[in-house]
Amino acid sequence: MKVRDKRIHFNIPSFSSIYPETKNYYSAYDELLNMANGKSPINIGKAAFLVENAYDENKGSYEEFDKTLNQIVAFCKQYMIHNGYDTTSNLAKNMMLFRFFSDSLELNGKNHFPMTYDFDDYMGYKDWRKMFVTKLLKTNSGQCHSLPLLYKALAQR
Numbered sequence: 001m002k003v004r005d006k007r008i009h010f011n012i013p014s015f016s017s018i019y020p021e022t023k024n025y026y027s028a029y030d031e032l033l034n035m036a037n038g039k040s041p042i043n044i045g046k047a048a049f050l051v052e053n054a055y056d057e058n059k060g061s062y063e064e065f066d067k068t069l070n071q072i073v074a075f076c077k078q079y080m081i082h083n084g085y086d087t088t089s090n091l092a093k094n095m096m097l098f099r100f101f102s103d104s105l106e107l108n109g110k111n112h113f114p115m116t117y118d119f120d121d122y123m124g125y126k127d128w129r130k131m132f133v134t135k136l137l138k139t140n141s142g143q144c145h146s147l148p149l150l151y152k153a154l155a156q157r
Contacts, residue, residue: 014026021057024053024054024057024058025054027054027058028050028051028053028054031046031050032047032050032051035047043156044149044152044153044156045065045066045069045133045153045154045156045157046062046066048132048133048149048150048153049062049065049066049133049134050062052129052132052133052134053134055128055129056129056134060134065134065137068137069153069154069157070157072100072154073154073157075100075105075107075110075112076093076096076097076100076154078107078108079096079099079105079107080092080093080096082107082108093155094155097151097154097155100112100154101114101115101147101151102114102115113140115136115140115141115142115147116140116141117141117142117143117147118130118139118141118142118143119143122143122144123143124145130143131143131145131146132146133146133149133150133153136150137150
């Protein structure tokens with residue numbers, strides 16, 4: 001008895017010759033595929049940036065995005081050290097991230113205010129950019145997509 005291949009095979013045409021902006025999506029897809037196939041390390045923050053930046057026609061800078069994430073992580077680590085938290089404890093790290101998202105924090109004259117929930121077009125029906133982590137980082141306001149995605153990107157560092 002012959003076993004049938006149950007996988008679904010798609011042959012979806014590329015419209016890259018008709019729509020040049022699709023090259024942004026193909027480039028992002030290639031990088032995401034490399035992460036999925038183990039050719040490059042899985043990086044949640046970079047994955048989010050790649051998708052958002054493709055949508056924004058590659059106008060963003062990953063270096064700036066990465067720098068912002070690193071600044072947040074540095075602030076959180078400094079806050080942990082200043083307050084005597086164990087910087088090797090995953091529980092303490094998660095508690096710190098929770099505080100970063102939900103509390104007003106002050107350290108060496110730097111203030112951080114809690115992130116807020118953006119109820120205006122929270123599903124991105126009018127503007128898909130409302131769902132972006134990059135938007136959350138700029139405005140300190142996000143929703144059920146960008147907030148947990150940023151949390152995971154920071155926790156991965």
